[in-house]
Amino acid sequence: MDRINSAADFDRLRTGLQSDYAPDHPWITVCGGTGCRVYGSEKVWNAFRDEITNKNMNATLTYDLKMTGCHGFCEKGPLVVIRPMGIMYTHVQVGDVPEIVAELANGRTVERLLYSDPKSGEIIEHEHDVSFYKHQQRLILNLNGILDPFRIDEYIALGGYTSLEKVLGSMSPEQVIAELKASGLRGRGGAGYPTGSKWEMCRKQPGEIKYVICNADEGDPGAYMDRSIMEGNPHRVLEGMTIGAYAIGADQGYVYIRNEYPLAVKHLRQAIKQAQEYGFLGTNILGSGFDFNVNIKLGSGAFVCGEETALMASIEGRVGEPRPRPPYPTTAGLWGKPTNINNVKSWASVPIIIERGADWYADIGTETSKGTMIFSVVGNINNTGLVEVPMGISLRELIYEIGGGIPHGNTFKAAQIGGPSGGCIPAQHLDTPIDYESLTALGAIMGSGGLVVADEDTCMVDFARYFMQFTQEESCGKCVPCRVGTKAMLETLKRICAGEGQLGDMDYLLELGEEVKRSSLCGLGQTAPNPVLSTIHYFRDEYEAHIVDKTCPAKVCKALITYSIIPENCTGCMVCLRNCPSDAITGTKQEVHVIDADLCTRCGMCISVCKFDAILVT
Amino acid sequence: MRISISEINQLISQEMLGDGSLISVLEEIQQRYRYLPREALILASERLDVPLSQAYAVATFYNAFSLKPKGKHCLQVCMGTACHVRGSPQVLNRIETTLGIAAGETTPDMLFTLETVNCLGACALGPIVVTDGEYSGQMTVQKSDMLLKRIMRTEEVKKDG
Numbered sequence: 001m002d003r004i005n006s007a008a009d010f011d012r013l014r015t016g017l018q019s020d021y022a023p024d025h026p027w028i029t030v031c032g033g034t035g036c037r038v039y040g041s042e043k044v045w046n047a048f049r050d051e052i053t054n055k056n057m058n059a060t061l062t063y064d065l066k067m068t069g070c071h072g073f074c075e076k077g078p079l080v081v082i083r084p085m086g087i088m089y090t091h092v093q094v095g096d097v098p099e100i101v102a103e104l105a106n107g108r109t110v111e112r113l114l115y116s117d118p119k120s121g122e123i124i125e126h127e128h129d130v131s132f133y134k135h136q137q138r139l140i141l142n143l144n145g146i147l148d149p150f151r152i153d154e155y156i157a158l159g160g161y162t163s164l165e166k167v168l169g170s171m172s173p174e175q176v177i178a179e180l181k182a183s184g185l186r187g188r189g190g191a192g193y194p195t196g197s198k199w200e201m202c203r204k205q206p207g208e209i210k211y212v213i214c215n216a217d218e219g220d221p222g223a224y225m226d227r228s229i230m231e232g233n234p235h236r237v238l239e240g241m242t243i244g245a246y247a248i249g250a251d252q253g254y255v256y257i258r259n260e261y262p263l264a265v266k267h268l269r270q271a272i273k274q275a276q277e278y279g280f281l282g283t284n285i286l287g288s289g290f291d292f293n294v295n296i297k298l299g300s301g302a303f304v305c306g307e308e309t310a311l312m313a314s315i316e317g318r319v320g321e322p323r324p325r326p327p328y329p330t331t332a333g334l335w336g337k338p339t340n341i342n343n344v345k346s347w348a349s350v351p352i353i354i355e356r357g358a359d360w361y362a363d364i365g366t367e368t369s370k371g372t373m374i375f376s377v378v379g380n381i382n383n384t385g386l387v388e389v390p391m392g393i394s395l396r397e398l399i400y401e402i403g404g405g406i407p408h409g410n411t412f413k414a415a416q417i418g419g420p421s422g423g424c425i426p427a428q429h430l431d432t433p434i435d436y437e438s439l440t441a442l443g444a445i446m447g448s449g450g451l452v453v454a455d456e457d458t459c460m461v462d463f464a465r466y467f468m469q470f471t472q473e474e475s476c477g478k479c480v481p482c483r484v485g486t487k488a489m490l491e492t493l494k495r496i497c498a499g500e501g502q503l504g505d506m507d508y509l510l511e512l513g514e515e516v517k518r519s520s521l522c523g524l525g526q527t528a529p530n531p532v533l534s535t536i537h538y539f540r541d542e543y544e545a546h547i548v549d550k551t552c553p554a555k556v557c558k559a560l561i562t563y564s565i566i567p568e569n570c571t572g573c574m575v576c577l578r579n580c581p582s583d584a585i586t587g588t589k590q591e592v593h594v595i596d597a598d599l600c601t602r603c604g605m606c607i608s609v610c611k612f613d614a615i616l617v618t
Numbered sequence: 619m620r621i622s623i624s625e626i627n628q629l630i631s632q633e634m635l636g637d638g639s640l641i642s643v644l645e646e647i648q649q650r651y652r653y654l655p656r657e658a659l660i661l662a663s664e665r666l667d668v669p670l671s672q673a674y675a676v677a678t679f680y681n682a683f684s685l686k687p688k689g690k691h692c693l694q695v696c697m698g699t700a701c702h703v704r705g706s707p708q709v710l711n712r713i714e715t716t717l718g719i720a721a722g723e724t725t726p727d728m729l730f731t732l733e734t735v736n737c738l739g740a741c742a743l744g745p746i747v748v749t750d751g752e753y754s755g756q757m758t759v760q761k762s763d764m765l766l767k768r769i770m771r772t773e774e775v776k777k778d779g
Contacts (some may be wrong), residue, residue: 035740038753074742221698224739259645259682260738300641301681303736317638318672319679376741378700384742416699452699466702470736476679579760581715603715604708608758 003279006287007169013278014156021157024084026063028104029145030092031079033070033228034263040093041067041078047097048080061105069232069267071145072386073132076115081127081145088127089113118382118404135401137364138388139372140348141225144232149267152274155235161280163354167243168288173203176247180350182358184370189215189306189343190418190447191523192369192436198340202248202330205338210250213334213341214241215311216257216264219303220419221470223450225374225386226344230257230264233348234271238294240350242280245292248340253294256311259301268296303420303474307522308333308341310476321478322522343448345374365391369435377403379452380410389434396430399453410455414538418447420467420474421527423534424460443534445527459556460539461546465493467531471524482525485516489532499559501547506536555617558602562618567592569614576606576615621655630665640668640676644683652692653684689724689731691769694748698737701744705758709745710734712759716766729773 004010030036030045048065063082071079076090080100087109089100096113103110115124117131124130127145138144147154155161167176181196202210214237218226230237241253257265272294275281283291297315304310305320312334314320333339349371353361362370369391375398378384382404389398395415399405406412414424417434423444425432432438436446454463472486489512492505513529520526536543545551552560565576565585572590584600587593595606595615607615629646643666647658654677663673677683695710714720717730724731740746743755747762754765 034738035742038740038743038746038755074740077742218739219736221702221737222700222741224737224741227739260735298642298645300645300683301736302679314641315638317640317642317668317676319675376739378741378744379703384700419699450699452703454703458703463703466699470697474736581712603712603759604705605712605759608760 001274001277003277004286005279005284007165010161010165010286014162017153017157021154027083028063028065029068029081029083030065031069031071031077031081031145032067032149033072033074033077033231034224034261035070035074036077036079037263039077039091043094044078044080044092044097047094048101051097051101061101063104066148068147069144069149070228070386072141072228072388073130073383074386075382075384079145083146086127087125088115088130090115132383132385132387132402132404135393135397136388137372137390139352139364140229140236140345140374141232141386141388143236144228147233149232149234150270152235152271152278155233159355160235160351161239163351164239164242164280165286167246167354168286168290173247173249176243176354177203179358180247180353183353183361184358184365185346185349185353185361186369186436187343188345188349188373188448190421190445192446195342195346198330198342199244199247201328202250202338202340205331207338209252209337210248211334211337211339212241212245212248212250212253213308213311213315213339214253214255214344214347215306215308215341216255216261216344217299217306217311218258218261218344218448219306219474220421220448220450222378222416222452223376223419223448225376225449227258227261227264228386229344229348229374230261231267234264234268235275236348236351237268237344238271238275238281240347241294242285242292243350243354244340244342244347246290248338250340251291251293253292254297254315254334255294256297256299256305256315259298265296265298272296302476303470304476304522304524307524309522311341312339319476321476322524324521345449366433366435368437373434373446373449375449375451377451377453379416380406380455380458381453382407391435392433394431394433395425398434398451399430403453406453406455410457412453413456413458414454414460416444416452416454416463416531417450418445418527418530419450420471421445421523421530422447422450423530424454424463424538426538443530443537445530457554457556459497459552459554460535460542461493461552462497462554462556464532464535465490465497468493468528471528475524475528479519479521479525481516481519482521482528485512485520486525486528488512489516489529493532496543496546497552497557497559499546499550499557501543503547505547506540506543509533510536561602562597563595563600563602563606564597564616564618565593565595566614566616569612571612571614573612575609575611579605579609581605621651621657623657623661625650626655626658626661627665630662640666640673641680644673644677648683652688653686656685659685686724687728689728691729691750692731692733692748694733694735694738695721696736696738696740696744696746696748697734698739698741698744700741701737701746704744706745708759709747709757709762712762713747713766716763730769 080089080092185195186192310320310322329339374388468490472490477483570592577585663670745757
């Protein structure tokens with residue numbers, strides 16, 4: 001590929017590519033996101049390739065095949081979408097491929113693989129009509145199911161790098177910053193600091209050397225949108241970073257990414273190489289005289305490195321311990337130089353804002369929270385997946401319209417937003433609009449967008465213990481309030497779950513929690529008590545049940561439950577008896593079995609093997 | 619596994635000898651040996667001119683590094699929130715009991731290392747167990763038994779054959 005040295009070169013390239021990647025080009029797109037790959041989408045892709053070439057279907061079939069990034073509807077993977085029509089097939093297996101191809105050649109669809117709406121039972125042919133997608137507004141994720149992330153040409157044909165060209169060709173750095181400020185974009189990493197203002201502070205700092213960093217250390221358990229963006233559309237992140245570097249005056253950037261995301265790393269590496277070859281990265285970008293390069297730094301599995309000062313310490317090759325702020329990174333960051341750190345979603349939003357304009361962007365969302373937010377809706381929900389919605393949407397719409405409600409006819413209990421730093425929002429607040437301020441007022445935080453749905457089978461005390469265990473293990477240990485405070489809170493929660501809770505434990509947790517929040521060094525400790533404080537606030541009765549009545553209403557905490565057999569349901573099939581690892585079940589064929597509560601370890605094996613719902617947990 | 623000083627020297631390439639490359643160097647060594655041998659840690663600190671105490675601090679701070687050799691098969695149980703609410707603690711518990719080791723440990727015969735990970739980001743398939751890089755989704759206590767049995771059986775076959 002030839003290097004692009006001017007705007008005219010770029011226009012010529014793009015015009016040429018647009019005919020190769022026309023919007024009406026027929027494609028079979030197979031989702032290549034991590035979720036669908038686990039379901040076997042690579043094998044499905046291979047099967048399509050073989051089917052098309054072996055049968056020489058190319059003669060009659062004009063469709064080309066490609067593997068895209070994550071489509072978002074992970075629950076239904078492997079996903080295959082036939083474009084441009086948008087026919088969506090779910091749970092596609094290798095054996096389905098010949099039928100799909102044969103029917104496609106005849107202009108027909110395979111009905112059994114189409115999506116069936118769980119509420120109405122209606123068969124829905126097109127992706128855009130499925131309620132999961134219909135209520136979304138996909139700005140950042142819009143190309144995820146369309147692009148082949150390995151082809152920079154396709155990104156260019158679909159409008160990629162035009163924002164960079166616009167910025168370098170016709171905007172001063174101050175104008176770019178003014179545009180960002182006018183858009184109202186706030187940091188998508190969780191804290192919600194206005195992005196344009198942060199850039200301005202960094203630009204105004206004296207000094208020749210400045211850095212930009214993309215924080216891709218997506219550590220919140222249950223959040224995976226940053227990974228999907230980098231896997232599915234890595235160039236948009238690079239384009240955003242390059243525009244930011246130009247506005248700030250940086251010539252070096254870093255992407256700090258988790259090593260648990262090998263596919264995202266691979267895609268990003270390839271994207272950097274391609275961008276360098278075309279000259280979107282490197283020296284004299286598009287002939288403008290602006291130089292910028294990006295390096296990848298792999299995180300090594302430490303949650304605290306998502307905190308910006310710890311992240312920079314890690315890039316410098318040190319232990320990822322945070323330091324007090326100020327000075328903020330914009331003043332003294334990486335190697336003491338002014339540094340601007342933004343989250344993946346923030347960087348990916350930048351080209352969109354430049355392309356469509358600040359006014360257009362600021363029209364989306366609420367008064368104080370502009371644009372869209374991506375949530376990974378997971379846990380006990382029908383439609384697990386990545387969802388991009390305008391700020392201000394209600395939780396109810398998110399969980400019931402898009403998420404499809406709670407599986408197995410269970411009742412919604414709470415939505416946990418913001419991961420280990422966030423809080424739970426109970427059913428009575430389902431109609432609250434989701435924006436930075438409303439969530440904070442309810443005791444949760446926007447965070448990076450992890451949204452875990454808990455239902456009646458989720459014990460909120462155990463849930464709080466889970467998060468506290470997470471933060472306690474991930475606490476770097478530098479400051480006492482976080483190191484000792486989280487440990488003390490965890491021990492208390494463990495005692496409560498073990499049925500050894502005491503009156504006064506809740507007051508102790510509340511008092512200690514407020515203290516840890518107030519006095520910890522960094523964001524990890526300052527937010528770690530949130531899951532505990534918010535569950536005590538909304539689910540005090542569950543704590544009381546554990547402490548006073550010594551029962552676990554959700555039947556989760558092992559020390560507080562017993563397993564028994566429902567005689568009416570038990571057929572005496574001996575399956576549970578044979579599978580019980582602690583030989584706690586006795587009985588003979590066609591006789592009702594009995595569980596010895598003393599031997600039973602409540603491992604759940606019998607429930608998982610019983611076909612007759614004959615195991616009762618009380 | 620044999621530890622070769624010249625090989626470790628090669629892993630520490632020239633371009634890595636810049637500022638802040640300690641973690642990248644340790645990542646290379648970890649990837650090669652699946653742990654950080656004592657010799658490698660000492661050599662890395664010498665080549666990079668970083669105090670051994672700092673190399674040790676980094677090696678013990680990050681989860682990706684291990685100072686102990688790992689077993690032949692690596693089992694990772696995802697403990698992310700979505701997997702948690704769908705029952706990953708029971709799955710982990712079961713694997714721990716079956717193998718007779720706790721998470722973070724290796725069986726005495728060096729066949730299995732059991733680890734927990736914080737969210738692999740494939741939440742739709744939770745609970746997830748990764749065996750030697752291969753994902754198994756929607757795990758139950760029963761399915762984890764089958765998974766272990768399958769690996770043990772292939773090991774038996776190898777031993778007999």
